[in-house]
Amino acid sequence: MRPCGVFDKSYGLDIAIIRTWQHWVILISALILLYTFPLFGSYYLVSFMNSLAITVIVVLGLQIVSGYCGQISFGQAAFMAIGAYTSAILTIKFGFSFWIALPLSGIMAGIVGIIGGAPSLRIKGMYLAMATIAIHFVVIWLILHMEITGSFKGLYPLPPSLGGFEFDTDERIFYIIMTVMVIMTYAARNLVRSKVGRAFVAIRDNDLAGEVMGVNLYYYKLLAFFVSCFYAGIAGSLWGHLITVVNTEQFTLMHALEYVGMLIIGGMGSIPGVFFGVLFIRILNELVMFSSPVLAKALPWLGSSPAAALGLIAFGLAVIVFLIFEPRGLAHRWEIFKASYRLYPFAH
């Protein structure tokens, strides 16, 4: 919806993502704020932003395959593991630069994703969800039983470097992670507006109708899995080089479930929804985690463990309440909010 008085006077304006000068001001201000954040943000907030951005990349991938293409996937954590391990192996064992290992990790995860997505050609819905859960366990099992992956010991990738400059602190690697996140968001935003994106939506809404209209289901379903896993692989690579240790305990089914939860809360089929979902869950998680010691201090008779459990209950309640009152996700709420001020002074 265009703001009142804003008209698309050319085709270029019609397809533009950024349409008005206000949009440009907001975008440039946001980017300046983002890239100067390590200068004023605390160490903890910077490291939190790093993990937040990596999660955004993973969930963006999931949004493409599930939110846009309608293929439910619980394999995202496993594909992230593939990216993390590929990057670690390429840099440690084959001496590749991080900058080459990063895209290769995405490609590797994407290729495995095509294999993992193959069942989507024959099954859908909950059956596909079960198949992707199986893929998760197969991937983790393979990692644990291969020599090159360091088996259960894991691998220790080094932080990225460029011309002798080491990105070895959270503040330094922040710039790499944020740049990748911005590029990946831009790419996802454009992809879903393209012919490919429309094919994804057609498959999601009615695959039979889509096929009748000429959408090649096999090609586009596998493409959706490839793109989704490419995102997961890139996120995995960044995660590995950020934390400098990679083992299978970092990529559990619980993580995959959490990513799906983020998607539902943020809003399926919406790029901003990814940001809302990730922010909501991660901030809530952090609040719960750090309010427990405060609760334990305020109520000493309670002790730390029950205080932690209270936090978990609060987390569950928040998610339930949210799903009851806003089942279409935060992105929908955001659309309502945007509509209300864009139509001002008229009622919406």
Added chain:
Amino acid sequence: MRKQSVIFLLMVLAICVGLVTLSSTSFAKEVSYLSLADYTGPIAGLNVPADMGLEDYIKDINSKGGVDGVKIKFIGIDTRYDVARAVSAYKRYRRTPRLLVVNSISTGIGKAVARLIERDKRLQIVPGDGEFQAHIQRTFIWGPAYQDAFAATLDWIMDDWKAKGNSGAPVVGYLSWDNPYGREHLRGGKEYAEKLGIKFLPPEFFPPGTLKHDVYLTRLAKAGANYIHAGGVDPTPTNVIRDAYALGITKKIQMTTDYWGPTALGIGVHAKALEGTVITSFYQRGDDSRNNPFVADLWKKHRGSMEKFNEVYGMGMSWGMTYVAGLTAALKAVGYDNLKPDDMYKAYQGITGLDKHGIQGVCAYSPTSRRGSLEVKIYRVKNGKIVPITDWRKAPDAVSLHKF
């Protein structure tokens, strides 16, 4: 509507101010201890009672005026056994003034936090990963390494095998979680078995959280195991042995577990199935712990009746004893004003021989040792109770047998 919104906002503001005030209030002289624990995940059964013991011990120390006037602040974070959450929590607290010790509870978390610990010149304590003994750095383990305790179990198995009038060596099976913890025992433990001439069957691994273990147990039984060692943190070993009992395996095969084996809780539920199970532990179990006056007094003081007592509580207390001993030494060396985490690291290496009131063997931390103690005691489940069948005995050094 607007009035309601204002009231709501004011309430949120009041809660935020309250939380900030509460979290920022501190004693004049204070040091911190960070527990990256699992209070609601797969190893909560171990973590919750252990941290209860530690918290109560700290409360007691603080109520007596602290250590040379310095109070200890306990920060307990629920990681849910998740590495990412633990790393995030450590990053949140790493700049806490005088955060001297981090307890990273899980092998995976310990490995992930270790690098940050080195960078911050701090020390962390972790469950039993022998790698930290093989590569001496700033990570200390709670007791003997997993592989050491497993080697002690193998020694007992050999003794038991001979005592039953058998010749040669027995066939031993092993099953545990399919994760770094589950495999750690074999890094040195397997070499020790070979040294003893034991035929060691291909190990079986299953994902944490598995509810039935019939397939793995049957495979080991069919392969001719005389003894099966069940790993995992309780309730996992309890569930494994429950399944073995249901399959009739426990009639022919002796089940053994490591120091996270069945606690009083599991035995209360599956007493029949667990009967005869052997537990190798570096901390007091069963009535040994319940009758330890030092442990029982603290429990009664803070928790009341002994009905719900869990022996892991004592192990938590021993973390507190080590912390207090280290803090005392560090304060003596540099004083409160100059106290840095690095001083605590140095102090921990000098508390060799610290007596832990019988809860576990004396402290073995030193510049060349990261083991919390060297001794283990073998227990057996008899008539629904955990009773000792050996005295404290030194666990063999299995870490040195493995090439890390």
